[in-house]
Amino acid sequence: MSATHSEERKVQARGAKLRALVLDATITRITESGIDDVRFADVAAKAGVHEASLYRRWKTVPRLLVDALLTRTHAEVPIPDTGSTRRDLEIFTAELARFAQTPVGTALIRFTVVSDDAPEIESGRREFWLQRLSAAEEIIERGKGRGEIAPGADAQLAVMALGGLIHLHITHLGTRVPDHLPEQAVALVYPGIALPAPH
Template sequence: METQRRPGGRSARVRDAVRQATLVEVTERGYEGLTVENVAKRSGVHKTSIYRRWGSPEGLVADALELAAEEPIPVPDTGTLAGDLRALTEALRAGFASPHGSAVGCAFIVAGMQHPAAAAAMQNFTAARRKQSVVVVERAVARGELPGTVDANELIRFALAPIYYRLFVTHEPVAPEDAAKAADAALAAARAGIL
């Protein structure tokens, strides 16, 4: 007889405790300071259990990203695509402007740049977030604001890319007006048939 895993239970509590400890550790110490030992102390889970299940700090980050990808994000519904895109870009800007959001986001991106497992988890995470966000484009097409030929994924990428560029390439601050410009430029490209 095959034993079935119960949803939730001890395994889910352990995973949640380790994930929460990982997030606190990367917030306080950054990715470079993330260690299995510190996560074990903070989570109350023995380090051998963490090594067995997650293997390394990269595994911890990859798992935290996997869990975060499953979480829903608030998708704006302002009634116009311009308003929705501006709300999405502002949410990204504001998230990275907060100390917690900046520390966690930067840690995930750094890990993704250095380790294949974290990179794959980061790709899945961004794909999941983009999948939730394209709803604003689909609604705009249904309202007749854009033709059905627009590539919704590309439109979302175009709106968010300038913010990531400023944050991680040029290390410039991102003001609310910068986020609004990114949204407006992506919408203009879509309306021009570029996307």
């Protein structure tokens, strides 16, 4: 085997490992210092990799933040599929509330509402929400397929109503999200999207 082929294989192997190391280091940095104090140099040092590797792969800090936060949110707040739209929404909202009250979850919300005119921050924030809303809307679309949800129901509006409620608690009220809130919120939203029972 040539040295070139051996080197290529090493680089590919490092690719997956590099991403895992850097994303973990990014989340740790967010937890320790806050989302406004994440720098490539600090993340690279914590991950034990060259700073140039971060520039090559992510280009900008907002892109790195989006990747790290989406990856962690996907793991922490999975999209449930119990066979019941109402139950899926209750679980999703409850898990979102739990995650939003962790250091990383609070940092995520801080990133998505921080006032910053920088185009890269705005782009990163928009990318995060478009991807996350699209994933959560699967719950509503599956319900339409099962005949539980009205065909014309606005999936994005329903998800935003539930998620926005959690965010208001964290960003404006500054209080712990009550345990009963997810179930109560879904009870309020669900009748507006459910397919009416035949008379």
